[in-house]
Structure formats: structure tokens, C-alpha cells
Amino acid sequence: MNILVLLEEYFPDYNASTLCAANVINELAKYHKITVLTSRILFKSQDKLDENSDQFSVIRVSNTYLSLYRKQFRTPFVRIIMRFLNWSIQKLVCADINYIWYLETKRRIKRFVDDNDVVIAFSGTFSTQQLGMYAKLLKTDQESKKKLISVFFDDLLPDINPNYKGSLNLAYNRKSISEKLFQVSDYIIFTKNVYNYYLHRYSFYKDKMVKIDLPLLDFKNSPPTNNNKPVLVYSGYLYRQFRNPSSVLEILNELSQYMEFEFHLIGAGDCYDIIAPYLKKGWLTNHGLMSRLYSDEAISKADILINIGNNTRYQTPSKIFSYINTGKRIINFYSIKQDTSLVYLRKYPLALNVFTEQKRDCTFYETIIRFIQKKPVRLDRSAITKTYYMNLPKYSCDLINKMIGVMK
Secondary structure: OOOEEEOOOOOOOOHHHHHHHHHHHHHHOOOOOOEEEEEEEOOOOOOOOOOOOOOOOEEEEEEEHHHHHHHHHOHHHHHHHHOOOOHHHHHOOOOOOOOHHHHHHHHHHHHHHHOOOOOEEEEOOOHHHHHHHHHHHHOOOOOOOEEEEEEEEEOOOOOOOOOOOOOOOOOHHHHHHHHHHHHOOOOOEEEHHHHHHHHHHHHHHHHHEEEEOOOOOOOOOOOOOOOOEEEEEEOOOOOOEEEEEEEEHHHHHHOOOOOOOOEEOOOOEOOOOHHHHHHHHHEEEEEEEEOHHHHHHHHOOEEEEEEEEOOOOOOOOOOHHHHHOOOEEEEEEEOOOOOOOHHHOOOOOOOEEOOOOOOOOHHHHHHHHHHHHOOOOOOOOHHHHHOOOOHHHHHHHHHHHHOOOOOO
16 A cells, blocks of 8 residues: 655654654555655755655655754754744744644645555644644545544643644634544554543544554664673653653762762753752763764663653653663652553563652662662563563554554
């Protein structure tokens, strides 16, 4: 079959939800002819990427807004501009949406929609889902045959995500956008974190809803570590509002009184003022926003991988699957009982789950020290696959193939 895929970000510019999408797209390309309609990030060179073959092609539309969004983490001046743009867009249209990119992509869809049997819209921003509905409803020769599959690897429907205070099309309010998406889509795929919420809220459309897990298992070989002292690594964004590192840094600072270790923070966010006081202590290194290659190399050299849980029960940090991929030991610091990482890490034999809000007595720190000082071990790949088979991209691909009638 010919499949048109819509998403705002694509290789080499990933966020967590579009990394999920890319893994599924790569699997689908083994069975179908894929056309990906996505963004061109202006401050990164993508001209040398070999993105076209008989089975696969990528069409990019310039996305100035997303370029600035990525660049703001490196340039303070751009950050000021982005705050103004975010405020303006939120007031006029909808938070976190590049309206110009949306309009240009909408125009491009007309060229490709006739040649495709299926449209898959992956969540990145809600504009992608709006484009999917547009492609489905566009009057074409194959109107009766065309299927729309809307995929949410994040909780981006307006009626659940508080960031979406406006709407892309001012003729619709938040609730009606969600309602229309359920009406137009042939299938809507949700991660299991939010599936039950939507099943209850939109029970009339239950036959269209499909539960999926994050397709992020992509095994990478990493050499054994031989560090003089334990090396701990956190890779990912930090957010003051819902992934705040304060408690974890306090715990590690106290831990440094009893043992030697290195802790490396790799990523960006709005928590530098929280991190800064600990940089003089000697055990912490803040690398800032680095490439995925740099991050993967740091993870491969780590003895212990650190996860800082969200304080929301609707989002799962994608990094835990990057961690599980390695088979290494993981310390998961979580602050709420409904932490979504616990669903996965309680099944992982080499994980220590630490509730940051509990009493921090001697036993609390002794448990962490014993875990760090254990002899390094790795979890076998076959054991990981058996436990987390729903997180393999092939599992998600097979579900989609069943929806479009390729598999029974």
C-alpha cells in the first residue's frame, strides 16, 4: 500500500514522540511505500541526507518556528524572542504551533493525497492531527478508500493537555476539535497511559480506539565499563514545572558525603539556576544540550543510569527505554505514587525505584549506596524482549497493518 505520513519533526530532529513515530515508520517501510511530509529545520543542514528510495521518500516544509524553538536552548536572545512568540501564538491561535508551517503543509498535501491509500498522522503538535483530518476529508478520486489513522504517543488532545488553551482553527473550541477527530479518524491510537481516559470520555467511539505502547526498544551494543569510580548519567530535558531535579540533586549531594561518584547531566531545560549551586561540589558535570550521538555515547560509558520521573501520570519519559535498551542498572527517582515510569521499571530486575518524598534516614542512603556499589551486571537482550515485547517497533507496525487490512 501507499501511505502518507504526517508529522512535524523527523530524522535527524527528534523529540520523544516523533522518535516513536520514526521507529514505526521504519518498520512500515518494509511492507509499504511511504511518503513522509515533515519539517525542514533551518539551522541544521539536511540537504545531504539520502532520504529517497523506491519505497521511501521525505518531503520537507520549512519550519522557522520550530528552528527557533530548538535554538532557544543555546541562545538566550532567541529564548526572549520565543517567549514573545509563544505568548502571541497562544493568544491568537494555539500554543506550540507553527501556523505558517501548517498552511504550507496543507497546500502540499493536495499533491500527494490522491496517490496514497492510508494517511497516518503522528502527534508532535496538534496541528499534525488537523492536517490528517484535512487529508481524509479532501475531495479526491479515492475518497471512499482512504483511511485515517491518528496516533498519539503523547497526551496532545486539547481537552486533556492544559497547554492547548486555544485552537488552530478559531471556528472550533477545544472540545469540538477532539470530537471531530474521533468522528473523522478510522482508528485512533493511544498509549496505555491515556487510553482508559479517552475510552471513558469518548465511549461512543470505543471501536475506533486502539491501545499501544511506546515503540522505543532499539537495542544498541555498548562496551563493558571500567571506570575508577561509579559514573551516573541522566540524559534528557529537565522542566521546573513537571520534571524538577531539586530533590534528586539534594539526595545525591548528601550521598557524596559517603561515597565517591560522578554524575553527568546531559540535556536542556529551564532548571539551570537549580543545578548551578551543585556544580562547585565536584561530583556534578552539566553538559547542556548535546547531540543524540553524544548522549548515546555517555549512556554507553555509564555504570548507573538515572531517571527523574514526571509529576504527571499521563506522560512517560522516553529515556527509560533508551536505558532499558542497554541492559544496565537504573535508579528511578520518582515523586508521585502514580509515576508512569514505575509501570516499566518495576518489571526491570536491575532497577532501584526511589521515592523522593519518603523519610531520608540512614537506611534510605544505605540502600542507594549498596545498589551503586554492586558488581556491574547486564540484563540479557532476550530477557528484555520477552518482558517488553509491546515496546518493539514491530509490534506497533503489526497493529497498524491489521487496521489497514494487510494482516489478519
